[in-house]
Amino acid sequence: MSGSVERGDHGVAVRVERCAKTFADGTRALEPVTLAIAQGETVVLLGPSGCGKTTLLRTIAGLETPDPGGRILFNDADVTAVPIERRNVGMVFQSYALFPNMDVADNIGYGLKIRRVGDKERRERIAELVALTGIGGLEHRRIDQLSGGQRQRVALARAIAIRPSVLLLDEPLTALDAALRERLRGELNRLLRALGITAIYVTHDQSEAMALGDRVVVMRKGAIAQVGTPREIYFAPANRFVAEFVGIANIIEAYCKGGVLEWPGGALSLANGATNGPVLAMIRPESIRIVAAEGARLAGQVESVSFVGDRQRASINGAAPKSLAVDVPNSIAVKVGDRVGLAVDPTAICLLPGDAA
Amino acid sequence: MAKRTIFVAQLAFTLTVAAFLIVPAVLSMLAGVTANYFAGVRSGLTLQWVVEVWQLYSETIFRSVLVALATLAVTLFCGVPAAYALHLRGGRLARLVEEVITLPLAIPGLALALAILLTYGGYAGFRRSWLFILVGHAIFTLPFMVRSVMAVLAASDVKTLDEGAASLGASPWQRFRDVIVPNARPGILAGSLMVVTLSLGEFNLTLMLHTPLTKTLPVGLADSYASMRLEVASAYTLVFFIMIIPLLISMQVFAGHRGAPGRSRR
Numbered sequence: 001m002s003g004s005v006e007r008g009d010h011g012v013a014v015r016v017e018r019c020a021k022t023f024a025d026g027t028r029a030l031e032p033v034t035l036a037i038a039q040g041e042t043v044v045l046l047g048p049s050g051c052g053k054t055t056l057l058r059t060i061a062g063l064e065t066p067d068p069g070g071r072i073l074f075n076d077a078d079v080t081a082v083p084i085e086r087r088n089v090g091m092v093f094q095s096y097a098l099f100p101n102m103d104v105a106d107n108i109g110y111g112l113k114i115r116r117v118g119d120k121e122r123r124e125r126i127a128e129l130v131a132l133t134g135i136g137g138l139e140h141r142r143i144d145q146l147s148g149g150q151r152q153r154v155a156l157a158r159a160i161a162i163r164p165s166v167l168l169l170d171e172p173l174t175a176l177d178a179a180l181r182e183r184l185r186g187e188l189n190r191l192l193r194a195l196g197i198t199a200i201y202v203t204h205d206q207s208e209a210m211a212l213g214d215r216v217v218v219m220r221k222g223a224i225a226q227v228g229t230p231r232e233i234y235f236a237p238a239n240r241f242v243a244e245f246v247g248i249a250n251i252i253e254a255y256c257k258g259g260v261l262e263w264p265g266g267a268l269s270l271a272n273g274a275t276n277g278p279v280l281a282m283i284r285p286e287s288i289r290i291v292a293a294e295g296a297r298l299a300g301q302v303e304s305v306s307f308v309g310d311r312q313r314a315s316i317n318g319a320a321p322k323s324l325a326v327d328v329p330n331s332i333a334v335k336v337g338d339r340v341g342l343a344v345d346p347t348a349i350c351l352l353p354g355d356a357a
Numbered sequence: 358m359a360k361r362t363i364f365v366a367q368l369a370f371t372l373t374v375a376a377f378l379i380v381p382a383v384l385s386m387l388a389g390v391t392a393n394y395f396a397g398v399r400s401g402l403t404l405q406w407v408v409e410v411w412q413l414y415s416e417t418i419f420r421s422v423l424v425a426l427a428t429l430a431v432t433l434f435c436g437v438p439a440a441y442a443l444h445l446r447g448g449r450l451a452r453l454v455e456e457v458i459t460l461p462l463a464i465p466g467l468a469l470a471l472a473i474l475l476t477y478g479g480y481a482g483f484r485r486s487w488l489f490i491l492v493g494h495a496i497f498t499l500p501f502m503v504r505s506v507m508a509v510l511a512a513s514d515v516k517t518l519d520e521g522a523a524s525l526g527a528s529p530w531q532r533f534r535d536v537i538v539p540n541a542r543p544g545i546l547a548g549s550l551m552v553v554t555l556s557l558g559e560f561n562l563t564l565m566l567h568t569p570l571t572k573t574l575p576v577g578l579a580d581s582y583a584s585m586r587l588e589v590a591s592a593y594t595l596v597f598f599i600m601i602i603p604l605l606i607s608m609q610v611f612a613g614h615r616g617a618p619g620r621s622r623r
Contacts, residue, residue, distance in 0.1 A: 024448070063520055084523045095514060097521030101539035110535070111525030162525060 010040040011198030012074040012165040014060060019070035021055050021222075029055040031223040032070065037166075039075075042192050042199040044213035046206060048245065052222035053202045054170055060200060061168050062087045074165055090164030094171040096155040098143045104154050105130075105139040111162035129157040132191070149180045156188070160195065167192075167199040173208065185211055206246045210234065218242045235284075240352050243282045250283045250324050251352065261349075265319030266298035271346040280352040285313065286327040287348035290334065296341025300324070302334050316342065382598075389592035406592035413585075414577045414593065418600070420487055421574035425556040428494040432552050435495075436502030437545060441537050443503070444510040445519065455507075459500040466561025469496065474565065487571045493562040498555050502548040509544030510537075550608040557601060574600075 014037040021030035030052045037043045045053035058064040060072055062084030071080050079087055098107050105126050112122045130136055133153040138146065146154065152172060159167060172188070173181045189212055192199050203209055209216045210230040218225045218233060218241075226238040237243035240251055254261045259273030261281060268281075293299045300319030305312050305328070312328040319342055326342065328334055389407065393400040439458070443451045461469055473493055478484050515537060522532040538545070560575040567576050574597060582590040 061524060063523075084520070085526050085528055088526070089524055091521065091524035093517055093521060095517055097514075097517040099518060099522070099536055099540070100513070101536070101542075110522070110527075114526045114531060158525070168524075 010196045011167070013037060013039045014166055014198060014200070015071075015073040016056070016060065017071040017073065019056070019059055019066040019072065021052075021059060021064055021070075022067050029222055030059070030066075031221075033222075033224055035217060035224065035227070037198060037200065039198055040196045042201060042212060042214045044201045044203060044209040044216045045219060046203060046209040046213075046216050046246075047219035047225075048204060050221075051219040053204075053217075053219045055222075056219070057168055057170055057200060057202045060166070061089050061091055088162065088165045090159030090162055090167045092152075092155045092159045092167075092169040092172045094174055096151045096175075098151060098154055098158070100143050103140050103142055104135065104146070107143065107154055108157045108161050111158065115162065125161060129161055133157045134187075148176050149184060152176065152184060156191070160197070165198070167195075167197050169199065169201045171203055172201075174203070174205070181208075188212065210246075216246075218245060220245075235348075236350055237282065237352065240280065240282075243350070243352060248285050248325055250281075250285065250288075250320070252281050252283075252320050252322060252324075254279055254281055254321065263298065263320050265300045265342075266296065268298055268344055268349065269346050270349055270351070275351070282350040282352050283324070283344055283348060285325040287344055288324065288326045289343045290314075290326065290328055290332055291341040291343045293339045293341045296343065298342045298344070299339060300342060302336050302338045302340060304336060305334055316340065385591050386595045386598060387591075388588055389595040391588060391591075394586075394588050394591070406586075406588045407595060409589055410581070410592045410596055413589075414572075414574075414581065417572045417574050417577035418596070420571065421557055424487060424490055424494060424573060425553045427491050428498055428556040429549055429552050431491065431495040432499050432502040433545070433549065436499050436548065437506055437538065437541065438533070440503045440506035440510060440541070440544075441515075441533060444507055445516060455503070458503055461496050462500055466493075466497065466559075467565060469493065470562045470565030485568055485570070490563055490566045490571060490573065493566050494556045494559055497559060497562060498552040501551045501555065502545075505548030505551060506541050506544040509541050513540055515540060547608065550604060554601060554604045554608065557604070558597075 016033055016035040016037075018032040018034055019030060020028070020032045022028050033052075033056060035043075035056075045056055047053045055064060059066050059070075062072075062079070062082060066072070066080065071078055073079065074087070099110065102110065108129055109122050109126050112125060117125070126139070130139060133156055135150055135153045135157065138150060138154075143151065143154070152175075155172070159169075173184055176184065185208055192212065201209075201212055203212075210233075213230055215227060216230055216233045217227050220241050226233060226242045228236070228238075233242060233246050237246065237249075243249040243251060254263065256270065256275045256277060256279045259270045259275045261268040261270065261279075298319050300316040303315040303317045303323055305314045307330075311330060312332075312334065314326045314328050314334055315323045316326050317323045324342070334340060387398065388394045390402050390404060391398055391400060392403045392405070439454075443455055470493055473489075473496075477489070477492070483489055518536050518540060519532050522536045527535065558575055559573070560579070563573050563576050564579070567573065572580065578590065578593050578597065581593050
């Protein structure tokens with residue numbers, strides 16, 4: 001996605017106030033949710049299917065009406081009762097929703113046509129967006145002649161053509177294969193930064209959320225489990241659900257005495273030496289280093305090793321009360337049965353609230 | 358050897374069944390151009406009867422075409438938006454409405470006609486005009502239009518297309534015009550041909566609803582069987598075939614394109 005990037009207005013700030021959604025059949029899709037999104041910010045709604053992330057997005061879009069009491073505000077204007085066609089939102093659907101009866105250029109220009117933008121200006125704008133999204137030469141193709149990646153770009157171009165107040169993306173990369181998804185994720189990231197527009201992005205893929213979001217909203221069972229930057233979400237998860245949903249986590253119930261975890265294979269020090277009592281400790285696999293078994297404070301035995309390309313993932317037992325997943329660089333040779341020492345930086349051990357799971 | 362015997366037996370059976378169905382049609386059409394049916398084809402072939410039918414009944418033919426096109430207009434005007442609304446809304450109520458619309462198919466045409474007569478027969482001007490027949494035909498053919506359009510809408514995720522157009526600022530009417538109708542076109546075409554064909558051939562309802570001055574083609578056919586020479590009635594059948602067969606063929610052609618909206622080039 002190259003070409004000149006236009007810097008128009010950067011959209012609006014979006015506020016969601018106590019928005020709940022109960023469907024006609026009684027299903028509670030959304031508990032009362034409150035969320036503030038700054039102008040120009042990219043926020044990712046992340047969660048497993050059925051967590052309410054798409055319902056929240058559709059409520060912001062105006063495709064669903066929140067239960068009474070909920071409000072949606074675009075820059076301080078209450079838009080709760082405004083239908084989607086007057087909210088000026090750009091929306092990219094998972095299935096793209098491109099019009100099969102129109103060619104690529106007509107799809108991109110449809111919103112402009114509805115806004116009665118003149119022919120000349122419309123053509124210029126379409127050309128600009130075609131260049132921006134890298135789909136030059138496809139302007140007069142029919143939609144069924146495009147590949148998945150090309151469709152995704154057309155859908156994006158069509159959504160930003162109208163200079164939306166907020167760009168809403170509902171799992172826009174899910175329908176693509178892995179390699180293409182990776183590449184388009186990068187392009188999308190650059191484009192969102194360049195446009196600087198307020199964007200809300202729904203996905204169930206945590207790596208997408210990490211890569212794209214200024215902030216990530218992790219959702220679970222219709223409620224927000226945590227809001228934070230990708231780093232906060234990853235390194236300081238608010239509870240067990242977030243820790244397990246985002247990346248791989250070793251979560252161990254342990255007893256702490258004087259800031260030290262006493263385990264079968266040795267001991268681990270916490271950053272806070274005054275911690276006492278039962279704790280729920282979370283350690284990421286890449287935070288655990290393999291060291292020589294002799295003289296190590298914590299040691300265990302290699303239970304299994306699998307090669308995952310850029311590194312190895314080992315499972316170590318005998319160290320903690322249960323097996324630990326550990327990332328091992330390819331430069332260190334480990335094999336099943338080896339006795340290894342483990343070292344963990346005290347700041348990499350995160351204590352989770354006990355009962356949040 | 359056994360395989361071959363089975364094949365021959367199957368072929369013979371198929372041909373017999375086909376002949377059983379086709380021969381009467383051919384005989385009927387042949388009778389329409391035979392000088393004297395009772396003397397057989399030896400009496401010579403003639404277009405005399407066809408001409409006679411045209412002179413006696415051309416008016417009913419034009420009226421039938423008028424009724425069919427008017428029925429088409431009504432079903433397009435009511436049926437396509439109805440299909441769109443029912444598809445978007447979904448749920449139990451939509452299914453109920455769909456069933457109600459389909460009900461006239463299950464009720465004997467005579468009963469429907471009787472109901473229409475009981476309710477509206479008192480308005481003499483209405484009763485005497487061809488519009489009275491139009492009402493019956495519209496009720497009878499509407500489900501075919503609605504179902505045909507709904508089938509195409511269901512096949513092509515029109516709901517998301519509608520939401521996409523809405524997000525771009527299109528009003529419900531603009532969405533209907535720019536997105537729904539073009540993408541439902543195969544269903545609309547198939548439904549239209551079905552409606553026209555059914556209306557042209559409709560007899561049950563029309564027999565009850567017509568007046569001597571508002572006969573349609575099939576009613577005229579019954580009339581000619583009852584009161585004319587057999588050759589005239591047969592010639593009438595011939596005329597009917599000539600009108601209806603091209604419609605049936607185009608219906609098949611369009612049915613072949615069904616489920617592939619947007620395939621045809623603009």
